[in-house]
Amino acid sequence: MTLHTPARRQWPLLAALALLALATALPRTARAQDDDHVFTSTSTGVDRIRIAAAGFKPLATDATTTGYKHLFDNTLYSDLNSAGIFDLVSQSLAPMATPGTPAEMVVAQWSAAPANAAMVAFGSLNVTGGNVVVNGWLYDTKNTVDPKVLGQQYSEPASDEDTRHIAHEFADEIILRLGGGLPGIAETHIFYVSAHGGNKEIWEMDYDGQSAHQITHLDTITLSPRISPDGNRLAFASLGHDGWNIRVFSMLLGRMVSFPAIGGTNLSPAWSSDGRSIAFSSSRSGDPEIYIGDEAGNNLRRVTAYRGPDVSPVWNPRTNSQIAWISGRTGLPQLYIMDSDGTNVQRMTDGGYATSPSWSPNGQFLAFAWDRKYGPGAPGGQDIYVMEIATKRWIQLTHDTGGRCDFPSWSPDGRHIVFESDSGKSSDIWTMLADGTGRHKLTVGGTSTMPNWSWK
Amino acid sequence: MNLTQRSFRTFTQIAALATIAGLAGCHHKTAAPVDTSQYTPPPATAPTATLTADPVAIDLGQSVVLNWRTQNATAVTIDGIGSVNVNGTSTASPSTSTNFHLTATGPGGSTEANVRVTVRIPEVPTAPVAGPTDMTDDALFHQNVQDVFFDYDSADIRADAATSITQAAAFLTAHPSAKVLIGGYCDDRGSAEYNLALGETRANAAKDALVTAGVAASRLRVISYGKEKQFCTDEDDACWQQNRRAQFSLDR
Numbered sequence: 001m002t003l004h005t006p007a008r009r010q011w012p013l014l015a016a017l018a019l020l021a022l023a024t025a026l027p028r029t030a031r032a033q034d035d036d037h038v039f040t041s042t043s044t045g046v047d048r049i050r051i052a053a054a055g056f057k058p059l060a061t062d063a064t065t066t067g068y069k070h071l072f073d074n075t076l077y078s079d080l081n082s083a084g085i086f087d088l089v090s091q092s093l094a095p096m097a098t099p100g101t102p103a104e105m106v107v108a109q110w111s112a113a114p115a116n117a118a119m120v121a122f123g124s125l126n127v128t129g130g131n132v133v134v135n136g137w138l139y140d141t142k143n144t145v146d147p148k149v150l151g152q153q154y155s156e157p158a159s160d161e162d163t164r165h166i167a168h169e170f171a172d173e174i175i176l177r178l179g180g181g182l183p184g185i186a187e188t189h190i191f192y193v194s195a196h197g198g199n200k201e202i203w204e205m206d207y208d209g210q211s212a213h214q215i216t217h218l219d220t221i222t223l224s225p226r227i228s229p230d231g232n233r234l235a236f237a238s239l240g241h242d243g244w245n246i247r248v249f250s251m252l253l254g255r256m257v258s259f260p261a262i263g264g265t266n267l268s269p270a271w272s273s274d275g276r277s278i279a280f281s282s283s284r285s286g287d288p289e290i291y292i293g294d295e296a297g298n299n300l301r302r303v304t305a306y307r308g309p310d311v312s313p314v315w316n317p318r319t320n321s322q323i324a325w326i327s328g329r330t331g332l333p334q335l336y337i338m339d340s341d342g343t344n345v346q347r348m349t350d351g352g353y354a355t356s357p358s359w360s361p362n363g364q365f366l367a368f369a370w371d372r373k374y375g376p377g378a379p380g381g382q383d384i385y386v387m388e389i390a391t392k393r394w395i396q397l398t399h400d401t402g403g404r405c406d407f408p409s410w411s412p413d414g415r416h417i418v419f420e421s422d423s424g425k426s427s428d429i430w431t432m433l434a435d436g437t438g439r440h441k442l443t444v445g446g447t448s449t450m451p452n453w454s455w456k
Numbered sequence: 457m458n459l460t461q462r463s464f465r466t467f468t469q470i471a472a473l474a475t476i477a478g479l480a481g482c483h484h485k486t487a488a489p490v491d492t493s494q495y496t497p498p499p500a501t502a503p504t505a506t507l508t509a510d511p512v513a514i515d516l517g518q519s520v521v522l523n524w525r526t527q528n529a530t531a532v533t534i535d536g537i538g539s540v541n542v543n544g545t546s547t548a549s550p551s552t553s554t555n556f557h558l559t560a561t562g563p564g565g566s567t568e569a570n571v572r573v574t575v576r577i578p579e580v581p582t583a584p585v586a587g588p589t590d591m592t593d594d595a596l597f598h599q600n601v602q603d604v605f606f607d608y609d610s611a612d613i614r615a616d617a618a619t620s621i622t623q624a625a626a627f628l629t630a631h632p633s634a635k636v637l638i639g640g641y642c643d644d645r646g647s648a649e650y651n652l653a654l655g656e657t658r659a660n661a662a663k664d665a666l667v668t669a670g671v672a673a674s675r676l677r678v679i680s681y682g683k684e685k686q687f688c689t690d691e692d693d694a695c696w697q698q699n700r701r702a703q704f705s706l707d708r
Contacts, residue, residue: 200684221684224649237652243679244652265656265680268649281653283678286660288653309653326650328657332609333650355647369647382647406647424644424691450648 052089052110052117053077057100059126068132068163069125075164079171079186084415084433085179089115100124111141131155132163136170185411189454191225195447209442224268228275229455235269259297273317281311303342318363326355356407360414367408384408384419397436409453418451500564503529507558507569516577517600519549529560551626600627606700611657613665625669637707638662640680643696652682662702677707
């Protein structure tokens with residue numbers, strides 16, 4: 001017996017997480033301790049596929065073309081590296097060759113040491129007629145007879161943003177083929193709050209932190225962005241003269257659209273996964289309670305009725321028949337779930353200070369922020385946790401980040417979690433795999449909070 | 457919240473008991489002659505009482521010291537304060553000129569004492585245009601309607617806050633056209649969304665306390681600022697306390 005009890009308790013959940021992520025391998029150090037536990041071949045997680053991304057061949061040598069080529073290469077490498085299902089051949093171990101076509105591809109160069117790649121992505125990039133044109137292939141180096149897994153051509157306007165987009169599209173094609181059928185997330189977006197001069201506005205960036213741009217210009221404090229499942233509407237809470245109201249911005253029209261102001265403090269909107277309902281917190285009756293309305297904010301019904309703050313609802317995206325939320329009805333805020341008609345209330349956390357739930361796309365897990373030793377004089381580490389709903393077992397994903405972690409949000413493939421880390425003086429947005437590995441920062445500048453990952 | 461309600465309920469109950477005690481005293485007085493006719497007890501000395509106030513004239517918001525002395529009394533009540541010791545002092549901050557009325561009751565009957573405290577309410581500026589005009593300025597408002605502060609992760613009205621609420625209610629009663637915006641604030645620990653809900657609960661607790669003290673709810677508006685607006689940004693107890701508050705301001 002080498003593992004101490006808490007670690008043992010968390011193992012089945014880790015295994016389930018690995019299952020969820022299919023090929024998301026467990027950390028090597030964790031696997032090494034796995035002497036006295038029985039795992040099926042599936043529950044241990046599949047080994048990561050070793051893949052190489054060859055530098056794409058520029059079909060011209062001018063600075064524009066080579067510039068786009070480097071941008072494309074870096075983006076593709078980063079996408080594959082952060083996907084969580086690959087063991088990416090480091091650039092120093094890859095052959096110097098840049099095969100631009102299947103004819104120029106010598107598979108043996110890539111399957112041999114030191115690259116030892118099982119898969120290799122390669123192709124060419126050209127700029128013609130104002131467009132960036134990319135031909136990309138994915139080859140299986142073990143299949144010498146018919147190695148082609150994928151062959152794609154892309155043509156988009158010649159710009160940095162479109163070049164990055166092509167790389168994201170190609171990466172997502174590769175991830176879809178090799179990742180157990182789950183679509184990749186390289187084309188997804190993250191909405192977040194950015195503070196400037198006392199105001200807070202909603203911004204959007206690519207999933208890798210690139211192409212950040214401002215969405216709202218309301219000149220007030222705007223919080224809790226939640227993008228609709230179809231990506232067309234952005235709901236949030238905004239402070240006006242009469243207090244906090246839920247407001248909606250149309251991504252299609254590029255302007256605010258109406259949403260009823262119902263009085264009281266209205267916070268933390270949440271779309272059901274069919275896009276037909278919005279849950280949010282409202283104090284229209286005097287005490288913050290959870291309400292559910294249709295997508296236009298009409299036909300409101302109240303689903304909680306207990307003194308104390310009720311806030312931050314999220315739907316079970318698999319069924320839309322359950323809601324998780326945060327309630328201070330017993331004192332410090334705790335994580336609860338209930339049926340969406342307000343029945344079957346279950347408290348999920350057993351103490352501490354729990355906030356900001358996010359329901360995993362497969363419906364099995366809740367990610368949330370938790371300070372398990374909250375109180376005056378307590379060290380007060382607030383970290384991101386994931387709880388398996390069926391068993392209430394949890395694992396801690398962040399450790400010693402030097403800040404309070406908050407507002408986790410699942411990626412649509414369920415393999416990643418984006419969150420905020422706040423040092424007190426500055427706050428930035430980080431992302432990690434759903435097992436806590438691969439953590440890296442997406443924003444700089446220390447003014448970014450409350451990330452919300454798009455549904456697709 | 458529950459504690460808050462409970463404390464105010466308790467206050468109400470005490471007031472009710474005091475009223476009942478006062479009524480009981482009155483009944484006792486009328487019952488006494490019936491007893492004496494049957495048992496002829498030794499003649500009891502009638503009680504005496506004096507009640508003074510220092511000073512007898514104050515500016516609005518200041519307080520006076522009431523001082524009373526009685527003899528041969530077993531129960532003493534002062535209207536608006538309730539049952540008190542047979543001899544004692546008390547401070548009061550009346551919002552308008554008030555006759556303090558003391559009733560001393562003993563075996564020999566009862567007696568009364570009165571003192572009038574004049575409250576100088578500041579001159580109301582007469583604005584040439586229509587609108588709420590019985591306010592003087594923000595400074596006067598903030599002098600009399602002071603922010604209340606909260607304990608860690610609590611929305612309960614503390615004892616020190618109850619004093620502020622009483623004074624604020626008196627001022628608002630004297631200025632019936634003033635409307636008040638109550639802002640709820642939290643320190644910067646904890647989560648932004650939850651703190652907005654908690655700030656709402658704090659502001660509502662302050663609102664409920666003012667309503668209980670007689671201020672019309674329609675004059676009070678609540679906005680939670682959670683930890684979005686901070687009075688200070690130091691990471692220490694003093695600053696956190698500054699940020700855990702319900703702030704009152706004139707709602708224009």
